[in-house]
Amino acid sequence: xxxxxxxxxxxxxxxxxxxxxxxxxxxxxxxxxxxxxxxxxxxxxxxxxxxxxxxxxxxxxxxxxxxxxxxxxxxxxxxxxxxxxxxxxxxxxxxxxxxxxxxxxxxxxxxxxxxxxxxxxxxxxxxxxxxxxxxxxxxxxxxxxxxxxxxxxxxxxxxxxxxxxxxxxxxxxxxxxxxxxxxxxxxxxxxxxxxxxxxxxxxxxxxxxxxxxxxxxxxxxxxxxxxxxxxxxxxxxxxxxxxxxxxxxxxxxxxxxxxxxxxxxxxxxxxxxxxxxxxxxxxxxxxxxxxxxxxxxxxxxxxxxxxxxxxxxxxxxxxxxxxxxxxxxxxxxxxxxxxxxxxxxxxxxxxxxxxxxxxxxxxxxxxxxxxxxxxxxxxxxxxxxxxxxxxxxxxxxxxxxxxxxxxxxxxxxxxxxxxxxxxxxxxxxxxxxxxxxxxxxxxxxxxxxxxxxxxxxxxxxxxxxxxxxxxxxxxxxxxxxx
Amino acid sequence: xxxxxxxxxxxxxxxxxxxxxxxxxxxxxxxxxxxxxxxxxxxxxxxxxxxxxxxxxxxxxxxxxxxxxxxxxxxxxxxxxxxxxxxxxxxxxxxxxxxxxxxxxxxxxxxxxxxxxxxxxxxxxxxxxxxxxxxxxxxxxxxxxxxxxxxxxxxxxxxxxxxxxxxxxxxxxxxxxxxxxxxxxxxxxxxxx
Numbered sequence: 001x002x003x004x005x006x007x008x009x010x011x012x013x014x015x016x017x018x019x020x021x022x023x024x025x026x027x028x029x030x031x032x033x034x035x036x037x038x039x040x041x042x043x044x045x046x047x048x049x050x051x052x053x054x055x056x057x058x059x060x061x062x063x064x065x066x067x068x069x070x071x072x073x074x075x076x077x078x079x080x081x082x083x084x085x086x087x088x089x090x091x092x093x094x095x096x097x098x099x100x101x102x103x104x105x106x107x108x109x110x111x112x113x114x115x116x117x118x119x120x121x122x123x124x125x126x127x128x129x130x131x132x133x134x135x136x137x138x139x140x141x142x143x144x145x146x147x148x149x150x151x152x153x154x155x156x157x158x159x160x161x162x163x164x165x166x167x168x169x170x171x172x173x174x175x176x177x178x179x180x181x182x183x184x185x186x187x188x189x190x191x192x193x194x195x196x197x198x199x200x201x202x203x204x205x206x207x208x209x210x211x212x213x214x215x216x217x218x219x220x221x222x223x224x225x226x227x228x229x230x231x232x233x234x235x236x237x238x239x240x241x242x243x244x245x246x247x248x249x250x251x252x253x254x255x256x257x258x259x260x261x262x263x264x265x266x267x268x269x270x271x272x273x274x275x276x277x278x279x280x281x282x283x284x285x286x287x288x289x290x291x292x293x294x295x296x297x298x299x300x301x302x303x304x305x306x307x308x309x310x311x312x313x314x315x316x317x318x319x320x321x322x323x324x325x326x327x328x329x330x331x332x333x334x335x336x337x338x339x340x341x342x343x344x345x346x347x348x349x350x351x352x353x354x355x356x357x358x359x360x361x362x363x364x365x366x367x368x369x370x371x372x373x374x375x376x377x378x379x380x381x382x383x384x385x386x387x388x389x390x391x392x393x394x395x396x397x398x399x400x401x402x403x404x405x406x407x408x409x410x411x412x413x414x415x416x417x418x419x420x421x422x423x424x425x426x427x428x429x430x431x432x433x434x435x436x437x438x439x440x441x442x443x444x445x446x447x448x449x450x451x452x453x454x455x456x457x458x459x460x461x462x463x464x465x466x467x468x469x470x471x472x473x474x475x476x477x478x479x480x481x482x
Numbered sequence: 483x484x485x486x487x488x489x490x491x492x493x494x495x496x497x498x499x500x501x502x503x504x505x506x507x508x509x510x511x512x513x514x515x516x517x518x519x520x521x522x523x524x525x526x527x528x529x530x531x532x533x534x535x536x537x538x539x540x541x542x543x544x545x546x547x548x549x550x551x552x553x554x555x556x557x558x559x560x561x562x563x564x565x566x567x568x569x570x571x572x573x574x575x576x577x578x579x580x581x582x583x584x585x586x587x588x589x590x591x592x593x594x595x596x597x598x599x600x601x602x603x604x605x606x607x608x609x610x611x612x613x614x615x616x617x618x619x620x621x622x623x624x625x626x627x628x629x630x631x632x633x634x635x636x637x638x639x640x641x642x643x644x645x646x647x648x649x650x651x652x653x654x655x656x657x658x659x660x661x662x663x664x665x666x667x668x669x670x671x672x673x674x675x
Contacts, residue, residue, distance in 0.1 A: 173532045175545035179555070246581050246642065249551045250589070262543035262553060266646065267653040312639050371624035372592045374635040381628060383621040436617050 179262050189258045193241055193269060194234035194276070201452075202233045202328050208456040209332025209347050212409060214466040218336070224287050225335035229328055231280025232296040238273035239304040242266055247312075251369040284335070292335045299327045315378045318389075322355035343409040349400055350455065356393035357429050358448035360386045364432075364441035387433040390444070394429035397455075398422045404459070414462035418455055425451050532556070550585035552578060566659060570652040577645045584638055592627060599623060 163171075206229040210222055241248065241259055245266070248254035258264055264272075277300060285293025303324045310317035326348035333344035363370065363379040364386065371380045378386035401418045404410035428447050432440040534542045534556055542556045555578060557571050628635075 172545055176532045176534070176542050176556075177544075178534070178538065179541040179543050243643070243646070245646075246552065246585065249546060249553065250585060255546070255551065260553070262555070265653065266650050267657065270650055309639065309643075312635060367620070367624060371627055372589060374588070374628065374631065374638075376628060380621065381625045383617055 189263050193238050193258050195237040199230055199233040203230045206328040206332035209329030210336045211460055212463055213333050213336035215336050228280050228284035229331055231276045232300055235273045235277030236300045236303040238269055240308050242269045243308050247373050250373050288335045289338045292331050295327055295331045311375050315376055318378055322352045325355045326352040343407045346403055346407045346409050353393040353396045354452055357390040357444055360390040361441045361445035365438050391429040391433045394426040410459055410462040411464055418458050421451055421454050549589055550582045552582045566656055570656055573649055
């Protein structure tokens with residue numbers, strides 16, 4: 001039965017004698033928690049009715065989330081029995097005092113095993129779907145919030161941190177930085193701009209493709225291919241960051257990128273990208289072979305001009321991104337052999353299929369940020385399809401492994417030795433499909449991180465020996481550079 | 483500057499909440515809400531009146547804005563600023579304000595809609611009708627937010643790419659012009675008179 005909330009609450013508080021009659025038509029939970037719920041709901045409705053210019057919704061939402069949402073199951077549960085918190089103070093008209101109030105309330109929360117303060121960079125600490133809390137908070141305030149959550153008991157007197165206007169001004173003034181390029185910091189800036197860890201993984205997959213090729217191992221060509229691929233990847237990543245500055249500044253995961261922080265200018269970033277991309281592609285084309293150079297250029301184009309804009313237009317971006325991830329091992333193969341074989345395409349197919357459980361699991365925990373940032377990802381718009389596709393491609397990895405011997409990539413042992421890890425990732429994908437919660441998404445993501453190197457290593461150990469090498473033993477287990 | 487407003491209808495956030503949206507007095511007019519959000523979005527990017535030291539010759543970048551997360555930049559105006567440099571500076575300043583307005587509106591609107599969802603949740607709690615909010619319902623909310631703002635986002639993307647390219651090209655031109663000036667100014671002094 002729909003009972004207008006305000007009427008219900010007013011009735012309860014004003015007419016205790018009437019409580020019995022009202023109680024008959026109101027649920028038992030409501031009776032038990034009436035006064036506390038009343039306070040909370042009243043302030044909520046007060047919030048709602050306030051002038052929009054006072055909605056500092058990050059902090060308020062965070063507060064509400066802490067009040068009403070628990071961890072521990074696959075769904076967002078409302079708390080039927082609220083914690084013993086005092087009545088929420090009526091929120092002040094001034095925007096900044098809201099921040100202070102939130103800090104105050106945080107400090108006196110009683111400890112609850114399920115309520116862990118979400119660290120801004122750890123998206124996996126809660127089941128709660130709610131976003132974005134301290135996104136807008138300067139780091140000082142965030143630290144204060146964190147400290148508040150570490151307090152043990154509600155019996156202490158709450159620590160009131162009231163910041164004067166002057167102190168706040170001073171704090172904000174200290175956060176202004178001169179836009180001067182610090183040469184000593186440049187290597188670090190370039191590493192972050194080029195997404196060095198991602199580039200390293202891309203180079204590893206290209207190296208695996210090179211090593212799997214059934215030709216004598218040429219260290220010189222190997223080094224050139226890895227270098228060229230690495231440079232192309234740096235260039236693509238830099239252009240991607242150059243395009244996405246305002247979007248990155250609004251997402252927790254990416255708000256500390258160099259261009260967002262202004263450590264280098266956009267022109268500098270583009271120059272760096274050109275300085276990496278042009279020599280990289282030239283190296284691949286001239287020193288390795290034109291096919292590899294073409295694939296490198298194609299990959300840069302696909303990543304910067306197709307994937308990056310598509311991220312905001314359609315969910316097709318995930319499939320384009322999977323192709324982008326599949327090309328490096330093919331590049332490695334063509335660098336070694338100079339031709340595109342079915343086995344090369346199979347290596348690419350491994351990476352293509354792997355991208356889906358990897359990315360879908362990652363994006364599951366970032367739905368709020370993606371939605372607010374305007375990114376169209378499967379996890380945001382088609383969550384069912386997101387999990388289904390991740391499961392489908394995890395299972396496809398098993399099938400692709402069986403194709404290894406058929407395509408001449410590996411011996412018949414490969415499908416057998418890779419079966420355990422493929423089954424494990426499929427099991428995690430199945431769990432993710434059924435549970436659809438942050439925990440299973442996180443597990444699937446972390447599994448995908450070690451699954452790929454393991455798969456490549458196993459493929460390398462089961463590499464099909466080249467028959468034309470008479471007498472010479474092929475280095476079938478080349479150490480993969482990491 | 484006119485802020486384009488999304489059209490938000492309660493039924494777009496899910497069938498289960500259609501009948502339970504709180505009708506708060508004075509908020510029946512959605513246009514009023516849009517205008518109010520727009521006013522808030524026009525709030526200044528700068529959160530403090532910071533002024534760099536007068537002898538500083540570089541630009542200064544500040545902390546991210548509370549609403550839009552855009553970092554304000556205070557530009558250093560050199561004594562002999564060329565027309566090109568002035569054009570670049572004005573374009574960057576204008577782009578910063580434009581970005582701030584878009585993102586402030588976006589973030590406030592998104593969080594306001596989330597707050598609506600919470601209000602509905604509370605109501606459902608009181609009436610005992612519903613106690614959980616699963617991922618599918620949240621996905622409906624996220625999807626509706628993206629769908630109602632689709633055109634707005636697409637227009638923003640196009641305009642952002644255009645501005646970004648223009649700024650970078652202007653920066654390139656300014657850098658080349660300055661380098662050329664440095665070289666040509668040095669040549670008469672380096673040649674023996």
